[in-house]
Amino acid sequence: MSEESDERQTVSGTGGSFVPPYPARPELEPSVLELIQLARQSLLSVWTQRSFTRPWLKLTVLRRLLFICNSPQTVQEAFVRKHAIYERKSPQMRHALEPLIGDGLFVSDGETWRRRRQIVAPIIHASRVPAFFPVMAETIAERRAAWSVRGDGASVDMLEEMAHLTAEIICRTIFGRELGRDYAAEVVESFTAYQRHIDQIDILSLLGLPDWIPRFRSRAIKRAVKRIDTVLEEIISSYESRAGGGETSVIGGLLDARDEDGRPLSRQAIRNEAAVIFMAGHETTANTLAWAWFLLSQAPAVRAKLHAEVDAVSPDGDPAFEDVSRLTYTRAVIEETLRLYPPVPILAREAGQDDRIAGVEIPKGSIVMVVPWLLHRNPTLWDRADHFEPERFLGAARGGQSKFGYVPFAIGPRICAGLSFGLTESILSLAMLARAFDPQLEPGTDIQPVSRLTLRPGERLPMRLRARGG
Numbered sequence: 209m210s211e212e213s214d215e216r217q218t219v220s221g222t223g224g225s226f227v228p229p230y231p232a233r234p235e236l237e238p239s240v241l242e243l244i245q246l247a248r249q250s251l252l253s254v255w256t257q258r259s260f261t262r263p264w265l266k267l268t269v270l271r272r273l274l275f276i277c278n279s280p281q282t283v284q285e286a287f288v289r290k291h292a293i294y295e296r297k298s299p300q301m302r303h304a305l306e307p308l309i310g311d312g313l314f315v316s317d318g319e320t321w322r323r324r325r326q327i328v329a330p331i332i333h334a335s336r337v338p339a340f341f342p343v344m345a346e347t348i349a350e351r352r353a354a355w356s357v358r359g360d361g362a363s364v365d366m367l368e369e370m371a372h373l374t375a376e377i378i379c380r381t382i383f384g385r386e387l388g389r390d391y392a393a394e395v396v397e398s399f400t401a402y403q404r405h406i407d408q409i410d411i412l413s414l415l416g417l418p419d420w421i422p423r424f425r426s427r428a429i430k431r432a433v434k435r436i437d438t439v440l441e442e443i444i445s446s447y448e449s450r451a452g453g454g455e456t457s458v459i460g461g462l463l464d465a466r467d468e469d470g471r472p473l474s475r476q477a478i479r480n481e482a483a484v485i486f487m488a489g490h491e492t493t494a495n496t497l498a499w500a501w502f503l504l505s506q507a508p509a510v511r512a513k514l515h516a517e518v519d520a521v522s523p524d525g526d527p528a529f530e531d532v533s534r535l536t537y538t539r540a541v542i543e544e545t546l547r548l549y550p551p552v553p554i555l556a557r558e559a560g561q562d563d564r565i566a567g568v569e570i571p572k573g574s575i576v577m578v579v580p581w582l583l584h585r586n587p588t589l590w591d592r593a594d595h596f597e598p599e600r601f602l603g604a605a606r607g608g609q610s611k612f613g614y615v616p617f618a619i620g621p622r623i624c625a626g627l628s629f630g631l632t633e634s635i636l637s638l639a640m641l642a643r644a645f646d647p648q649l650e651p652g653t654d655i656q657p658v659s660r661l662t663l664r665p666g667e668r669l670p671m672r673l674r675a676r677g678g
């Protein structure tokens with residue numbers, strides 16, 4: 209197994225950068241049983257230091273081969289060149305999310321995925337972001353006003369604050385301003401209830417049992433799904449009766465959409481795709497922002513540069529859409545946050561046929577993964593890989609990076625359909641809130657990354673809202 213030193217990415221180091229927390233790395237490879245045990249607590253605790261530098265990793269969990277593409281070449285091979293073989297999501301992911309999103313884009317494959325992707329991607333594509341921008345800016349301004357009311361030094365759970373902010377933004381984007389506002393709390397609560405009860409580690413699938421064997425679904429999950437169904441049904445009906453009022457919204461786009469044969473989406477498909485966009489677009493962005501606030505609170509020099517930029521780019525008010533492209537340092541802070549704490553730290557697929565990657569036999573049904581958590585901290589790809597240094601995403605340093613070694617939004621045909629939306633939302637939120645506030649970590653707080661479905665800073669992120677320039 210050769211190390212791939214030719215792929216090393218040069219980055220400009222900055223003095224005074226710091227190493228934010230990551231779980232201890234075991235010296236020895238854990239046994240399969242230890243692995244399952246560790247993985248149930250957090251999917252980040254299972255990797256040894258060596259795991260980060262190996263171009264691929266392979267293990268057999270019970271009867272299934274698990275292969276990890278861990279170099280830019282193997283990532284490109286599986287997720288881009290051989291997309292057709294590896295487009296199917298892992299059974300664990302499908303079983304965790306199917307009750308919630310049915311045949312929605314995020315878990316579908318084959319013809320269903322292709323057709324849905326063609327319909328859904330344009331509705332949230334980069335070219336639509338300017339139309340959604342006013343809703344984003346308005347929602348962020350409301351949150352900032354609410355912080356001002358709470359006063360200088362108020363204690364908040366920043367994870368919860370960011371979860372509410374991004375949920376409000378995505379709800380108003382999907383359902384339009386008015387309905388989004390009315391139903392946001394119910395949508396958030398019903399999805400949260402669902403997520404509390406699912407477990408990504410689906411032992412039946414790891415044991416190699418086929419898909420048709422029914423999975424146990426607790427009454428709590430069924431109740432949560434029923435609640436989501438009811439609220440989505442109610443919103444879609446209200447939307448139809450009000451006819452949208454000419455506002456750009458995802459639901460309007462889904463109702464108007466026609467497939468390549470000119471057919472509209474079924475009611476069930478509209479419900480599923482609305483659920484996909486809410487699920488995919490809410491927690492990922494919330495976690496990114498929460499981590500960004502944490503990192504900034506620990507890095508005074510980075511904070512000073514960010515403040516200088518946000519103050520200079522729109523001195524007389526909030527950034528307009530055109531200003532976002534000038535917030536280059538703020539963008540670098542977000543990109544570095546996504547490198548260190550990728551909200552989706554593991555991308556897992558199922559091999560649709562027998563194959564071979566990097567000379568290794570991959571039997572049909574094997575799980576093939578790309579693990580952003582490993583790639584993004586690989587010291588043969590990144591200098592000072594565990595350090596927080598937004599400068600690596602600026603200027604010439606940025607150009608030296610392999611796009612297959614940095615995959616917070618995945619890569620290939622299944623790349624995040626809301627990439628531009630999520631990046632713009634994150635940059636704008638940070639810029640608008642940092643104009644007025646400089647949140648500090650509550651003294652004595654120990655923050656550790658935890659990963660189940662997404663990677664988050666534990667259950668809470670206690671911070672104090674310090675007003676800037678006041």
Ligand code: HEM
Pocket residue numbers: 313314315325328332484485488489490492493496546551552554555556615616617618621622623624625626627629630631634
């Ligand atoms: C910082 C924010 C975000 C991150 C890091 C992120 C990351 C990802 C990743 C890694 C995937 C692929 C998952 C996999 O292959 O298993 C994905 C898929 C997806 N994301 Fe995002 N996402 C973000 C924001 C958003 C937003 C705001 C939306 C919607 C407005 C969105 C919509 C989607 C959709 C629809 C898919 C499924 C694409 C497909 O399977 O064809 N995401 N996202």
